[in-house]
Amino acid sequence: MLLAITQGNLLPLSPSPLPFPRQASSFRAWGCSARRRSPAPFPICAASEYPTPSAPPRRLTRGFSSSSSSPPPQPDHILPDEEEMEEADIGMWIGEGNGEGRGQKKKHLSExxxxxxxxxxxxFLEASSPSQLISAVRYCRARSVPFLIVGKGSNCLFDDRGFDGCVILNRLNSTERTGPGAYRVGSGYPFNRLGVECSRDGYSGLEFAGGVPGTVGGxxxxxxxxxxxxxxxxxESVQISTTQGWVRVLDRDDLTFGYRRSCFQExxxxxxxxAVTFRLTPSVSALEQQRRFLERRRKSQPLGEKSAGSVFRNPHDSEMSAGQLIEKAGLKGFKLGGAKVSEVHANFFINFDGSTSRDMRGLISLVKEKVHQKFGVELHEEVRYVSYNVIERVR
Ligand SMILES: Cc1cc2nc3c(=O)[nH]c(=O)nc-3n(C[C@H](O)[C@H](O)[C@H](O)COP(=O)(O)OP(=O)(O)OC[C@H]3O[C@@H](n4cnc5c(N)ncnc54)[C@H](O)[C@@H]3O)c2cc1C
Known part of the structure; x- marks a missing residue:
C-alpha cells in the first residue's frame, strides 16, 4: 500500500505487521486512561515542576483535539516536496537503525x-524532507510505536538503556529568504548557522543564536x-505536523512562550x-553584536567539552543565577563518576570521562540538594530527560 501525499491530503496508512510489533498497552503507558488519545510523541519531561512562566503556555484550540467528537482536522498546507513512499520502504528504512536491516549497527543516542x-x-531514521518525517510519524502512529524527534540533542539527557521506540533525527535543512528580514527555515537547520547568516545579512534578532548549537526546531x-x-x-509563524500527520501553520498569535518554555512542550x-518563519529587523551593528556575544561566550563557557549548556533555569526567586548559586555552594569542579560541574561555568555539567546518564542524573540531584540546603532555593532543570520508555516517565 502506498503512503501517498496527494493534492494536500494525507491518506491513512493501513497497519502492516512489519517491522513493529503492535503495542496494545501503549495508550495506557502514555498515561491516558480517561480519554484515549494518540501516543504522545515525546516521552520527555522535566524532573520537577517548572516555575510558572510570565506568560504560561496555553493549549491550542485550533483543531488539535483527537477526541472522536471533534471534526477531523484539515490540513492547512500542501507540502512542498510531495513524495510517495511505499510502506515497505519506510519499514526498511526505519529498520536500518534497528541493527537488523542491511547489516548496520544499532544507533546509539550518545552519537x-x-x-x-x-x-x-x-x-532510528533520519528525515530529510517534511514528507519523509510525516510518513514516519504516521507509520509509527499506525503501530502505536512511541517516537521522538531529535535535533542536535544539545538539551537532552538520554537514558543509558536508550529509547524503546523510534528516534527520528531531524534533517529538514531548507532555508529561504522570503522578503527583507524574513527567513523561512527548515526545523533541522543549525540555529547557530542561522544566527550568523542573519547577522551577516544585516538583520537583528538572532545574534545570540550564533552560540546555540541546536536546530531551529529545538x-x-x-x-x-x-x-x-x-x-x-x-x-512570525511555525509550520507543524500533528501526530495524525496533518500539516498546520500557526501564526505568532496562536503561540505562547515563556522563559525556556513554549506551547509546543504542552x-x-x-x-x-x-519549519519556522522569522521576521528580523534591519541593523547595521548586527554582525558586530553577534561576534561580541560569541566572544563573551567563548570566555565564559566550556565550549570544547561535552555539555548540554545550562543544566538549570535561572530561579525566579533568587537574585543569583543558577550558576552563581552552584558556585557559591562550593560545587565548581565537583565530580560524580564521569560527570562533573564545570570549573569554567558552574551551570554547565560536563561528561569528562565516560559519564553515564545515571552519573549525570546523580550529579544533578546532588547539586539541587546542596543548593537547596545552603540557600533554600529550588533549582529546576532546563535540560530534558528522555526516559527509556513511557512507563518510567518521571513527573
Ligand atoms: C555549549 C552549549 C551552549 C548552549 N547555549 C544555550 C543558550 O545560550 N541558550 C539556550 O536557550 N540554550 C542553550 N543550549 C541548549 C540547547 O542548545 C538549546 O536548548 C537548543 O535550542 C536545543 O536544540 P536541539 O536541536 O539540540 O534540541 P534537542 O536537544 O534535540 O531537543 C530538545 C527538545 O526539543 C524537542 N525538539 C527538537 N526539535 C524538534 C522539532 N523539530 N519538533 C518538535 N520537537 C522538537 C525534542 O524532542 C526535545 O524535547 C546550549 C547547549 C550547549 C551544548
Whole structure:
C-alpha cells in the first residue's frame, strides 16, 4: 500500500505487521486512561515542576483535539516536496537503525547527544524532507510505536538503556529568504548557522543564536535564548505536523512562550515542528553584536567539552543565577563518576570521562540538594530527560 501525499491530503496508512510489533498497552503507558488519545510523541519531561512562566503556555484550540467528537482536522498546507513512499520502504528504512536491516549497527543516542550519553534506539531514521518525517510519524502512529524527534540533542539527557521506540533525527535543512528580514527555515537547520547568516545579512534578532548549537526546531521548542534575546521574539509563524500527520501553520498569535518554555512542550497532538518563519529587523551593528556575544561566550563557557549548556533555569526567586548559586555552594569542579560541574561555568555539567546518564542524573540531584540546603532555593532543570520508555516517565 502506498503512503501517498496527494493534492494536500494525507491518506491513512493501513497497519502492516512489519517491522513493529503492535503495542496494545501503549495508550495506557502514555498515561491516558480517561480519554484515549494518540501516543504522545515525546516521552520527555522535566524532573520537577517548572516555575510558572510570565506568560504560561496555553493549549491550542485550533483543531488539535483527537477526541472522536471533534471534526477531523484539515490540513492547512500542501507540502512542498510531495513524495510517495511505499510502506515497505519506510519499514526498511526505519529498520536500518534497528541493527537488523542491511547489516548496520544499532544507533546509539550518545552519537546524537552533545553530552555523548545514551544507549541504543529501538528504531532510528533520519528525515530529510517534511514528507519523509510525516510518513514516519504516521507509520509509527499506525503501530502505536512511541517516537521522538531529535535535533542536535544539545538539551537532552538520554537514558543509558536508550529509547524503546523510534528516534527520528531531524534533517529538514531548507532555508529561504522570503522578503527583507524574513527567513523561512527548515526545523533541522543549525540555529547557530542561522544566527550568523542573519547577522551577516544585516538583520537583528538572532545574534545570540550564533552560540546555540541546536536546530531551529529545538530552539523554537525550547524558546532558546541568551544575551537578552529569545527565539520567540522574532518568530512570525511555525509550520507543524500533528501526530495524525496533518500539516498546520500557526501564526505568532496562536503561540505562547515563556522563559525556556513554549506551547509546543504542552501540545498533545504535536508530532514535529517542520519549519519556522522569522521576521528580523534591519541593523547595521548586527554582525558586530553577534561576534561580541560569541566572544563573551567563548570566555565564559566550556565550549570544547561535552555539555548540554545550562543544566538549570535561572530561579525566579533568587537574585543569583543558577550558576552563581552552584558556585557559591562550593560545587565548581565537583565530580560524580564521569560527570562533573564545570570549573569554567558552574551551570554547565560536563561528561569528562565516560559519564553515564545515571552519573549525570546523580550529579544533578546532588547539586539541587546542596543548593537547596545552603540557600533554600529550588533549582529546576532546563535540560530534558528522555526516559527509556513511557512507563518510567518521571513527573
Ligand atoms: C555549549 C552549549 C551552549 C548552549 N547555549 C544555550 C543558550 O545560550 N541558550 C539556550 O536557550 N540554550 C542553550 N543550549 C541548549 C540547547 O542548545 C538549546 O536548548 C537548543 O535550542 C536545543 O536544540 P536541539 O536541536 O539540540 O534540541 P534537542 O536537544 O534535540 O531537543 C530538545 C527538545 O526539543 C524537542 N525538539 C527538537 N526539535 C524538534 C522539532 N523539530 N519538533 C518538535 N520537537 C522538537 C525534542 O524532542 C526535545 O524535547 C546550549 C547547549 C550547549 C551544548
Amino acid at each position: 546524537l547527544s552533545s553530552w555523548g550519553i545514551g544507549g541504543p534506539c529501538r528504531y 530552539a523554537a521548542f525550547m524558546n532558546a535564548g541568551a544575551n537578552g534575546q529569545e527565539t520567540s521574539d522574532c518568530i 501540545m498533545e497532538d504535536l508530532a514535529a515542528i517542520l
